[in-house]
Amino acid sequence: MSFAQLTDSAHADAVVTARRGVLEVLVDGYPLPPLAVDSQHPAAWIAVARHGADSVLGYARSRAALCGPLTRAFGIASLGAIENPEAPFDLVADLRVVPSGTPAEARQEGAGDTMYIGKSYDIFARVLAPETSLLYLSVAVEGYSADPWMVYPPQQGANRPIQLNTWVRILRSATPSEPAGVEGLKLVIDSDQFDFGSLLGALPRDCGLARGFNQAAPQPVTGWRALDHKLIILRRSP
Incomplete structure (x- = not known):
């Protein structure tokens, strides 16, 4: 390989x-x-x-x-590798996973996210920033318990600015399947029109070379922030 x-x-x-x-x-x-x-x-x-x-x-x-x-x-x-050690102090992002049909506010602040196989969940994101900001959100499944894939933005069309200072549903009715275990969500909020599509598309296929992805560590810039968010995926009790 x-x-x-x-x-x-x-x-x-x-x-x-x-x-x-x-x-x-x-x-x-x-x-x-x-x-x-x-x-x-x-x-x-x-x-x-x-x-x-x-x-x-x-x-x-x-x-x-x-x-x-x-x-x-x-x-x-x-x-x-996508991290920004010099992220703006007034740019904050968060993710929440809640049962489908439940508002994001229903989950207690600081509580962990647990998903049960076969149940349906909605994923929300919130970006706190000055209202005059124009920011773009991208979220990907990292690949601990699934193949990596882009959760947001939707595949069709260009990434559009995210609504600020409120919870936004970014995925509706997500139903985890086997295997149980840990999963991670990677979030980037950026003043540039960024998304994970090109990175995920450059991952190796059929054990061949990655297609054009540069693994060099990203340089610190202003105007963006990254977040890693862990999920626990469990089997439901009989």
Whole structure:
């Protein structure tokens, strides 16, 4: 895989371990579990080792099987590199995930976001800034429990300025599916008409080269802010 290089664990974007003959891929200590079997994620890539009541779910010992999780790790690292240490002090952003039909204000301030597989949720964003500001929002799923994809703006048309100082629903009726685990949302609010479309489109496909994405660390600028937002995805009780 031309986008992957071996390095020491202190500088690794992902760590591949083996337990009972099953490979696991970890990013920031979180395992990247196999995704639901389909044409893009064949069952042959998944490996399970059972020992009594204990089991290990991961990947087969092959280049093809590791392609998917390492691509997701590449996406997580790429999105994680987007940070602005000199963000304007008067530019603040937040995300909330609530059951569908529930206002964002219903969730207590500071509470974590938990989603249950099979239930429906709305995602809201709020950007606090002077009313005279003209700002653009982009939000992406990072790829811990799914393939990376852009939540906002919608795929059709250009990104439009976000309404300020109020909660805005950016995704309606999102229904998480297997696997359970951790997921991350990456948010960028920018005075330029930015979105994650070009970055996500440049991620490796079929274990080939990334298409034109420059991994150099972004330079500090004024006028934008990034936010990482973790979600917990759980199975519902029987």
